[in-house]
Amino acid sequence: MSKKVLLVSDNHFNRRILSELSMKYDDMDYYLHLGDSEMYADEIKPFIAVRGNNDFDRTFPIDRLLVIDNHKILMTHGHRYISLLSQNDGLLTKAKASGADIVFFGHTHHFADYQTEGIRFVNPGSCNHNRDNTPPSYAIVEFGDDGKVLVKRCNIKL
Numbered sequence: 720m721s722k723k724v725l726l727v728s729d730n731h732f733n734r735r736i737l738s739e740l741s742m743k744y745d746d747m748d749y750y751l752h753l754g755d756s757e758m759y760a761d762e763i764k765p766f767i768a769v770r771g772n773n774d775f776d777r778t779f780p781i782d783r784l785l786v787i788d789n790h791k792i793l794m795t796h797g798h799r800y801i802s803l804l805s806q807n808d809g810l811l812t813k814a815k816a817s818g819a820d821i822v823f824f825g826h827t828h829h830f831a832d833y834q835t836e837g838i839r840f841v842n843p844g845s846c847n848h849n850r851d852n853t854p855p856s857y858a859i860v861e862f863g864d865d866g867k868v869l870v871k872r873c874n875i876k877l
Contacts, residue, residue: 722787724860727766728753728796728825729845731773736846736875737763740857749787753825753843754779754796771796771825784817788862793817797824797842807840814838821868823860830856832870841870 754771800809
């Protein structure tokens, strides 16, 4: 049976969008938030979150490891691993050290879905404001019974 994930990041205190998305997608198996909610854990339920560079709730961990359908997933905001000089090399190093085959990350406010050295990297963009002149976005990730992982970018109408 396939598993579906609602993947969001960087709402920056926009409570409305998280509420709307969780109601719209009430059939998801996982609700994952990749940091910079600027909210407390009890305010973003049903989302499981990691801490971003703008989060004040210290109960959120910096990283989480999840296993979904035999995929080991590193969840991180990414701010500790991404720099202008190294691009995403720090994310790749962290993924390898964690044994992850998929990395869900945020921070950049840019949607991304790519593969490097056999590791899949997915960034849903910001569900509040993207920095690349594209609409705010989030992702639906589906783990198929055949082992394939499908990522769909979803734009938020302004």
